[in-house]
Amino acid sequence: MTGDTPPPPERVPPDDLAVTGAGEAGGPPDDVAVVGAGVGGGPSHDLAVGGAGVAGGPPDDVAVVGGGVAGGPSHDVAVGGAGEAGSPPYDLAVIGGGPAGVAGALTAAMRGLRVVLVDSGVRLGGQYFRHRDGPPEKFARQVRALRERAEIMTGRQVWAVTREESGFTVRCLGGTAVRSRRLLIATGAYDRPLPFPGWDLPGVLTAGGAQALLKGHGVVAGRRVVVAGTGPFLLPVAAGLAAAGAGVAGVYEANGGLGLARHPLLALGKAGEAAGYLATLARNRVPYRTRHAVVAAHGDRELEAVTVARLDRDWNVLATRRVPCDALATGYGFVPQIELGVQLGCATRPDADGTPVLTVDAAQRTTVPGVWAAGEPTGVGGRHLAVTEGRIAGLSIAADGAPVRALLRRRARLRAFAAALHAAYPLKPGWQTWLTDDTLVCRCEEVPLAGIREAQQLGATDARSAKLLSRAGMGWCQGRICAHSVAALTGTSPPAPRRPLAQPISLADLATLAPHDSTVRGATPCDSTASDPTASDPTASDPTASDPTASDPTASDPTASDPAVEETP
Structure with missing residues (x-):
């Protein structure tokens, strides 16, 4: 691992910055998004897809490539890089190795920043490039170019990000901690299922x-x-x-x-x-x-x-x-995976379909200084939009100025297409008529539709109060699978996730926090309009991360649903 100033960047053709991948999910191949039996209390691989670097495979599936403690055990701490005494060793930490993350990391690294990319998968590319034979040559060239300019840490699942005086510390399962001045969140999205009778059957x-x-x-x-x-x-x-x-x-x-x-x-x-x-x-x-x-x-x-x-x-x-x-x-x-952004206090807004996403400005900056977001966490829109947002974020981080107009125009066109897709494929309320009283809505806690209705009779008016009265959303996935359905059944919009931990963690991982860091800060988002399904619920810290493919009870990329596969009409 080196912290020396990177060599003069080799020129990479502009086309090579357009990642041909899809999805921000980057979990290991065996993190399959099973929406059937096994999610609630099942084996660790029956998880729902989450975004790259956030939800993924078993903690011991670690393959550190180009960074971290070479060949070292997963509990070794790797901060990498060099810098002034007491200062973060990296200028930028990118969480997520899908299209947005790779595009953002490569763009910033080519402009001289010391960059580290952290991903939960064993290789970069997200769900779209989850190919046994490796990614297409175009994306492979990008990865090679990135390896020459940045540290790449794969097999690392991020459970929290904390703010420090001089930047941020990205904390991974197994004890790895990465410090940087700035942060790019590119954690992708995971599949959104709807309940129906028998949806918990194997198969x-x-x-x-x-x-x-x-x-x-x-x-x-x-x-x-x-x-x-x-x-x-x-x-x-x-x-x-x-x-x-x-x-x-x-x-x-x-x-x-x-x-x-x-x-x-x-x-x-x-x-x-x-x-x-x-x-x-x-x-x-x-x-x-x-x-x-x-x-x-x-x-x-x-x-x-x-x-x-x-x-x-x-x-x-x-x-x-x-x-x-x-x-x-x-x-x-x-469902965009935004837990880490919400942890840090980033504001959210409802996307076209009502799903909470991170609020960003024209340069992909969130409302928290030093934090950028790109790809699905800012709104599901496909791989081309994810790549474009990643490049804009990388330019903004490197120059701390306005990105080029051509990229802004391209992003506007792609966002318009994403909005059209949301309008063309909405969720209609009739799905609720498919359910029977004994249909499980929350599989983790085995809460049927009758339990949600009973909670409403007791006064529940939204997902949070329904959770407190029925336990829907208090299980392994912490509402990742059922939060949207519970909100719809109560007639409200899906709440922003407020989980102080983005992964189920051990006491040993918690012990890596310094005394002044014993509490993960920034757990309350700036968006005061979002209802809180986990507030006041001591059991709502995130015992697991997610869907499978989206897995991982989510995974993503673990997640991995392939949010970035090019949507087609």
Whole structure:
């Protein structure tokens, strides 16, 4: 590990800064986002996808590449770099090795900053580049260029970030602590499931979990798979499964098929990609049905069949039929992983679909001095938007000035497309009619719909009060899986996560905090409008991190749902 001034940067063509990856999730390949049985109290690998560097695989799956304590045990502390006595050894710490994180780190490093990138995966690239054979050459060149200019610490799961007088300390499981003057949060997003009868059966996964199994291990989720939910992410998941030899019984899109018809210019660039996926489905004789959804899963000990319903515009059931299958991949969008930003006190705002995201300015600065954010934590918008935001953040951090106008114009176009996607694939309230009184809403604490309704009768008016009265959201995933559903059932918007710890940690990790650091500061966000599902709840510290693929009960990237796979109409 070296702290010397990096050599003069080798010129990298501008195109090489456009990461061709997707998703900010970067968990290990075995961190599969299983939305079926096993999340609540199950094995550690049955987690939901989280963002890169935040939620990931087992703590002992450590591979330090280009930084940290070379070959040392996971409990060794690695701060790396050099600098003036008492000053942070790095100018910038980037959390997350997906498209936004790599783009931001490389941009800043090429301008002479001492950069360290921390990621929970065993290699960089996030969910999109979770390939067994390695990433495409274009992204591989970027990684090689980054290794020459920055420290890269993989296999490190961040559980907290604390503010110091001279900067920030990024704390990882196993005792690693990284100090830097500035911070870039690029932690990605994880899959958002919706509850329905039988969704806790073995064989029910998130769409990101099914994709992670295929990309990371070459394993198809089942012999006969149903893919259902809403959004363009369903297409690459189904096409990948079909191309790998799985029997895909059908792809069921809950919304209409002409969601982007009102935005023909925005959709034009994605038409070719969508056509490619649809062609793959057609070659494999996979039916694609709009205004259809899986409303129930059936099986004694594992998934045996699903009930597919034809829906009206609000997702109310019009007719049903039974489809045999042994695997179901379901996904209803993504949830940005913003715990670390909220820990530090960054303000949040509701995204187009009401999901809380970090508030940033034109230069990707958050409301906390010294903290930038890029990619899905600022709003789910796909890999191209993530890369663009990462580059803008890197330029802003390096020059502490306004980024180039061309990047700002590109970001505006991509954000417009993301907004159009949110409008084209909304969550309609009719999904609540699919539930029965005994349908589990919170699987970790086994709270059924009847428990939520009882909490409402006792006076619960939002997700936080429903949690206090029913325990929904108090389990292993700390509401990552059920918070959106509980909020919707109580008629409120999803709350911003307020977890003082972003990962389940040991007492040994807590002991690494200095006496004056014994409390993780900044746990209360600046956004006073966000309801707090965990406030006043001593059990709500984060005992686990997340979904799988989004996993990890989340993972992400562990997470990994592939929030960055290019969305297509």
